[in-house]
Structure formats: C-alpha cells, structure tokens
Amino acid sequence: MTELTDGSAARAPGRPRSERAEKAIVEATLDLLAAESGVAAVSIEAVAARAGVGKTTIYRRWPNKEALIVHALATAKAPLPVPSGASVREDLVELARALSAERRRKHARCFWNVVGSAEKHPELYARYRQVVIEPRRDVLRAVLQRGVESGELRAGLDLELGVAMLVGPLTMRAPMELFPEGYAEAVVDALLDGIRAPK
C-alpha cells in the first residue's frame, strides 16, 4: 500500500519527477552558459552530468544542444509585464523598470554570452532572437504603436528606433552593474522629451 501511495503521490501533481528533472536540466544549462566560455561550455554530456540525469532524458525532450539552450533562456527570461495602458509614459516606465530589474537576475550573464557568441553560433542566435527576444520587443512595439495612434507620440515614429532607444540604455552595462535609483524613469523621460533646451 505504501508503495502504491508513494507511486501515486509521485505521479499526481503534474508528474513531479519528470518536472524535477526538467528543472535540473534547465538550471544546469544556465549555469554552464553563464560560465566564462558561454555557449562553448554547454554540451549534452556536461548538462547531463551537472543535472544528474542520463543523456537520454535530455534527448527525449530536446533534439539538440541549441534547442535546450533556447528553452533554458526562455525560461530564465520572464515575459515582460503587460503594461496597464494608462498612458505611454506609464507603460514605458513599467517596462523600463522591468528591464532594469532583470540585471539582478542570477543568469543575466547567459544572455550576454549568447549575444557575444552570435557570430560563432548564428543559428542559435537567430533562434534565440525569434523565441526569446522578439516576443518581448513586440510588447514594447505595441506600446509605442498605441502611443502613435493616440497622438501621444510623433506620427510616423520608427518603432524599431524607439525600442532601441529604450532598451539600449537599460542593457548596455556589464551584467553586475546596477543602475542608479530612478534611472528607468529618467531614460523614459529623456526618450519622450529629448535633451534639447525648450525654445
């Protein structure tokens, strides 16, 4: 009876054993990716050893190292919050704060390493942009687009430029460097109103 109970308990809430394995695999991938050698340090063998699972457990879920890395990166980078839509400024501040808070994450360096390795691993980088980055940029583009439509932002605004002007100053520093208090708001206000003296 005990055996059966244990077995049922282990299967019941969403197959916890397999979930535990997946979590360990993702965590091991991110740990390796955050190391100095970045993408070069990640192999199915190394992940299996670090996660304490067999290689077949990994291959059952991910066809190759690249798919595993992109999945792990997507797990580590939460979607951006859907902004409240009160005003363009409030929405942008909300998003800028979220971007700025991400620097504190344990695995911030993974992303730096993947972008730094883009030339060496162009397909991985392309897939990373498609799966992880573009959906996040879509949230930003939508806010800017709504602002153009509501008349808050310039007609004909280049949305890509707007996204770059917001994200650039919030991501350019080394992963460990935090921004000063109020930085996210300051970036948004400089972006909205510019730095030219009022006439």
Place this chain on the structure above:
Amino acid sequence: MTELTDGSAARAPGRPRSERAEKAIVEATLDLLAAESGVAAVSIEAVAARAGVGKTTIYRRWPNKEALIVHALATAKAPLPVPSGASVREDLVELARALSAERRRKHARCFWNVVGSAEKHPELYARYRQVVIEPRRDVLRAVLQRGVESGELRAGLDLELGVAMLVGPLTMRAPMELFPEGYAEAVVDALLDGIRAPK
C-alpha cells in the same frame, strides 16, 4: 659593410623588430580574446605561442595578462574623433557615426567578451573602463557639457544619462549586426528632440 648597413637599417626606424614583436603580441591577444572563451582563452603562454615570441619578450613589456589585455584593447579601440564643434547635433552625429562604424571592426567581439566577463574578472574590467572606456566617454560628456553651456541642451542635463542614451542604442546589437543607413543620425535626433508628439 653589408652587415653594418643591415644592422643600422634594422635599428633605424623605431626599432622595427621589437615593434613587429609588439604588434604580433597585441594581435595574438586580440585573436584569443575574440574567441568564444574570451578572457579565459588568454594566457601569456597562448599569446607567446600564437605570436611566435618567447614569454620573456611579453613579460619585458607587460607585468601580467591583465595589463596585456587592457593594452591590446586600447590599441584596437581608436580614440573617438574630436568633433568639429559646429553644433551639438553635428558633433553628436559625428561621434554616433564613429561608434556605429566600430561594429565592422575585426575585433569587435573582444569588447563584448570583456564586458561579459566583468563579474569573473572585476579588476580587469575596472582597468578596461578606466583606460579604454572613460577617455572615450569624456569626449561625449564634453560635447554634452558644451551644449548645456551654449544653451542648446537643457540646463541641468544628466551627462551620464545623455551618454548612455547615445551609446546604448549604438552598441546593444550583436557584434555582427550592422545598423541601417542613417541610424546614427536618427538616434541623435530622437535623443535631441524626443519621440513625443509636438504640442
């Protein structure tokens, strides 16, 4: 006589043999630094082997690997052009174009790797910022400061924020990704005038 002539010739224009060695050492350091493992791939041994010099030749000039790396990075990153001073906009466009052109450089990835390794090599990163980055940011700060003094830019402008808003959008992409035509000018204009609709 031939021997003497050759000897004089070899010594005459700025000790070419030692200059050749230095050039080879710097080049080898940058090649290693641009590789996937970044800073971890650079050792005095590896540089000596790649440059075809003895380790003592390196130690005669640089006390350690960190000093060599910072010197090599400073060599690879030319100083920013001194802007003409015609107007803040023209100066900023000139600097933004220079920053944007640097992506095409062979060794662009070195810088990405050093910043990505900042947590692991905090002293190297600090020295890199001090020797290579800060003098470049000084050029940008000076242009903004002049703009505030001339009344072209807002009084009380946060110079650090202004620098970040200019440099961020021009450096955030992967090293191999080029910017569209006119991007540098578009960044400067968005920075100066903002993206808010005129009232």
